[in-house]
Amino acid sequence: MASPTGSDRLLIGAVRHTAGFTAALLLCSVAGAACSLAVPAFAGRTLDLLLRHGPGAETWLAWTAALLAAEILAETGAVLLTQLANARATAWIRLRALTGLLGTAPHRAAPHSGGDVAARLCVNATDSGTAPAALATLVSSVLVPAGALVALALIHPWTAVVFAAGLPLLLLLLRAFASQSSDSVGRYQQAQGAMAARLAEALGGARTIAAAHTARREEERILAPLPELALHGSRMWLVHGRAVARSGVLLPLLTTAVVAVAGAGLAAGDVSVGELLAASRYAALAAGIGGVAAPLGTLVRARGACRRTAELARLEPMAHGCAVLPADGPGDLELRGVRVVRGGVPLIEDVTLAVDGGSTVAVVGRSGAGKSTLAAVAGRLTDPDAGRVLLDGVDLADLTAAELRGATAYAFARPVFDGGATVTIGAALAAGTGPAQGPATPERVEEAARAVCADAFVRLLPRGYETPVDEAPLSGGEAQRLGLARAFVSDGRLMILDDATSSLDTATERQVERALAASPRPCTRLIVAHRVSTAARADRVVWMEAGRVRRTGPHRLLWEDPEYRAVFTAEASTPAGEGDAVAPEAEAVAAEADAATSEAEGEAATAEVGAGVREPEAVTVEVRAVVRGSEAATAECGSAVGESEAVTAEGAAVKPEAVALAPEGEAGAAEGKTSAPPTGAEVRT
Numbered sequence: 001m002a003s004p005t006g007s008d009r010l011l012i013g014a015v016r017h018t019a020g021f022t023a024a025l026l027l028c029s030v031a032g033a034a035c036s037l038a039v040p041a042f043a044g045r046t047l048d049l050l051l052r053h054g055p056g057a058e059t060w061l062a063w064t065a066a067l068l069a070a071e072i073l074a075e076t077g078a079v080l081l082t083q084l085a086n087a088r089a090t091a092w093i094r095l096r097a098l099t100g101l102l103g104t105a106p107h108r109a110a111p112h113s114g115g116d117v118a119a120r121l122c123v124n125a126t127d128s129g130t131a132p133a134a135l136a137t138l139v140s141s142v143l144v145p146a147g148a149l150v151a152l153a154l155i156h157p158w159t160a161v162v163f164a165a166g167l168p169l170l171l172l173l174l175r176a177f178a179s180q181s182s183d184s185v186g187r188y189q190q191a192q193g194a195m196a197a198r199l200a201e202a203l204g205g206a207r208t209i210a211a212a213h214t215a216r217r218e219e220e221r222i223l224a225p226l227p228e229l230a231l232h233g234s235r236m237w238l239v240h241g242r243a244v245a246r247s248g249v250l251l252p253l254l255t256t257a258v259v260a261v262a263g264a265g266l267a268a269g270d271v272s273v274g275e276l277l278a279a280s281r282y283a284a285l286a287a288g289i290g291g292v293a294a295p296l297g298t299l300v301r302a303r304g305a306c307r308r309t310a311e312l313a314r315l316e317p318m319a320h321g322c323a324v325l326p327a328d329g330p331g332d333l334e335l336r337g338v339r340v341v342r343g344g345v346p347l348i349e350d351v352t353l354a355v356d357g358g359s360t361v362a363v364v365g366r367s368g369a370g371k372s373t374l375a376a377v378a379g380r381l382t383d384p385d386a387g388r389v390l391l392d393g394v395d396l397a398d399l400t401a402a403e404l405r406g407a408t409a410y411a412f413a414r415p416v417f418d419g420g421a422t423v424t425i426g427a428a429l430a431a432g433t434g435p436a437q438g439p440a441t442p443e444r445v446e447e448a449a450r451a452v453c454a455d456a457f458v459r460l461l462p463r464g465y466e467t468p469v470d471e472a473p474l475s476g477g478e479a480q481r482l483g484l485a486r487a488f489v490s491d492g493r494l495m496i497l498d499d500a501t502s503s504l505d506t507a508t509e510r511q512v513e514r515a516l517a518a519s520p521r522p523c524t525r526l527i528v529a530h531r532v533s534t535a536a537r538a539d540r541v542v543w544m545e546a547g548r549v550r551r552t553g554p555h556r557l558l559w560e561d562p563e564y565r566a567v568f569t570a571e572a573s574t575p576a577g578e579g580d581a582v583a584p585e586a587e588a589v590a591a592e593a594d595a596a597t598s599e600a601e602g603e604a605a606t607a608e609v610g611a612g613v614r615e616p617e618a619v620t621v622e623v624r625a626v627v628r629g630s631e632a633a634t635a636e637c638g639s640a641v642g643e644s645e646a647v648t649a650e651g652a653a654v655k656p657e658a659v660a661l662a663p664e665g666e667a668g669a670a671e672g673k674t675s676a677p678p679t680g681a682e683v684r685t
């Protein structure tokens with residue numbers, strides 16, 4: 001016997017989970033079926049007694065009425081229990097699918113778009129949830145016709161023979177209905193899911209569509225599966241219609257034949273008037289075998305839908321071990337021969353790396369170099385296909401889920417705060433501690449928000465930290481700051497920031513980096529970044545190229561390599577190796593000075609040197625510094641400069657020293673053409 005498929009196992013699980021309701025429903029249905037079968041016999045007997053003026057007619061009449069009332073009660077109970085069983089089974093199936101989706105690695109869930117998931121979790125899960133009740137109803141809808149056939153045989157054997165002669169035709173009709181509608185239903189649900197997925201994608205990209213004026217094209221793309229939907233929808237109705245039409249002809253024919261045979265029996269004196277009445281009623285009940293089509297159709301639809309829901313439930317879960325981290329471990333991170341392959345293509349390969357606990361490592365490289373993939377394996381958002389990742393000597397795969405989440409904090413370029421209308425900003429940030437630790441205190445949340453410059457704008461919201469996430473209009477930079485605050489709330493030993501400051505202005509980014517450095521809860525930091533300043537401030541840089549670690553070391557040393565510098569230049573697309581052609585004297589520097597000056601702190605305005613361009617004419621020194629009094633504008637040449645630092649705007653040639661990680665208080669001085677600090681002016685050259 002073939003073993004049940006994943007979707008059938010899910011349906012069996014739903015039946016088990018709703019066993020109480022399903023059993024009660026079965027009981028109600030069987031009781032209702034028994035009453036339905038008894039009523040014609042009691043009504044026939046009552047009629048015979050009334051015709052004969054025999055004694056006890058009233059009693060039989062009372063029994064008939066009682067049976068009718070019981071039948072109505074049982075049917076009402078069955079309707080109620082059907083709804084309860086449906087709701088319970090739907091919730092159970094939905095939860096399994098959701099658990100599968102959330103328990104798998106993000107890359108396994110990625111092929112399912114938001115719309116597709118919504119269709120599977122809402123429409124398909126609801127359809128799947130009707131299976132247990134449909135199964136119980138199916139039993140009773142078979143019981144009644146079968147019982148009616150037996151009753152016919154008892155009244156007059158020939159009535160049963162006549163009816164049974166027509167049964168094979170009826171069964172063929174049902175079989176054709178089940179198989180044909182199963183195919184159409186499956187394809188209909190597929191087309192429906194595809195449209196829902198496209199619609200959700202379009203809603204997600206509504207701004208891009210509006211900006212590109214491609215609404216019409218999007219509409220066509222969303223509605224593209226419509227002809228297929230219509231085709232399979234019409235097929236479903238056609239199959240249904242044909243089944244109804246055929247049974248509509250066949251069933252009255254069978255009933256008429258039964259009544260005719262019973263009438264002949266009456267004429268021959270073998271059948272009483274009451275029995276004739278009962279036979280006609282039993283013929284109608286036996287013909288109700290066609291009623292099997294309804295629960296059968298529901299079951300077919302439920303199985304089709306369950307196949308789609310089960311795909312989510314069956315997503316391979318991330319297995320967790322039962323190990324915990326050594327207490328007070330420093331947060332040493334080690335990657336040993338890590339390889340990640342997706343769709344047969346290696347994304348990162350042979351990555352071996354040791355990051356000292358408490359240090360800050362910047363992961364840099366051109367777009368697509370594998371930085372985010374490295375960040376994903378480092379905190380076990382995904383598992384490596386080869387190699388190991390260890391935190392304080394313990395393989396991440398061996399850690400319990402709670403230990404892993406408590407030890408790692410992530411922030412991304414586009415953070416998501418789930419919970420929508422029901423979760424406040426304060427609660428969303430407080431959840432950054434991880435599920436096992438319980439939410440952080442409001443003081444801790446505010447401290448983290450202050451550290452990443454999020455506190456001020458949150459307080460400007462009508463309800464401050466009590467504002468529901470959905471009601472907070474957030475810019476990209478504000479959302480990133482909240483994402484960072486959530487990561488800062490954690491007291492895990494590993495913090496991974498994957499492009500998490502890309503939308504921040506330079507001054508805010510500096511503030512975030514300062515907060516990281518000054519955090520009273522030191523941890524190991526892995527920062528994926530494109531900005532040269534982030535690399536310059538890190539203790540060490542991991543330079544990724546084509547999925548491999550090209551070099552690691554302090555930014556100051558790496559900067560001597562023109563190909564490394566090329567990673568940060570405007571011509572980031574320049575093939576590796578060409579960087580050698582850029583003569584130091586021809587190199588120019590675009591100094592980006594978006595720095596904010598702080599009157600209170602007497603901070604210097606900073607210009608961030610990030611790019612080398614080939615032509616000296618292309619030199620752009622843009623210093624937008626508002627400097628008051630004796631404050632100076634500092635051109636920050638990829639160095640971490642402290643407050644009240646010396647001011648130098650970089651000119652043509654960049655000396656490696658100029659981009660060195662300078663300790664706080666040291667001057668990040670570099671020689672250049674523009675050496676005089678611009679004061680209170682905006683300079684463009």
Ligand SMILES: Nc1ncnc2c1ncn2[C@@H]1O[C@H](COP(=O)(O)OP(=O)(O)OP(=O)(O)O)[C@@H](O)[C@H]1O
Nearest residue numbers: 107342343347365366367368369370371372373374
């Ligand atoms: N699930 C996946 N299946 C197939 N290819 C993938 C998958 N995820 C990422 N890639 C590919 O792997 C490469 C590395 O991706 P990754 O996101 O790690 O790069 P990155 O260096 O972080 O890039 P960026 O700086 O643009 O964010 C890219 O070419 C990307 O298209």
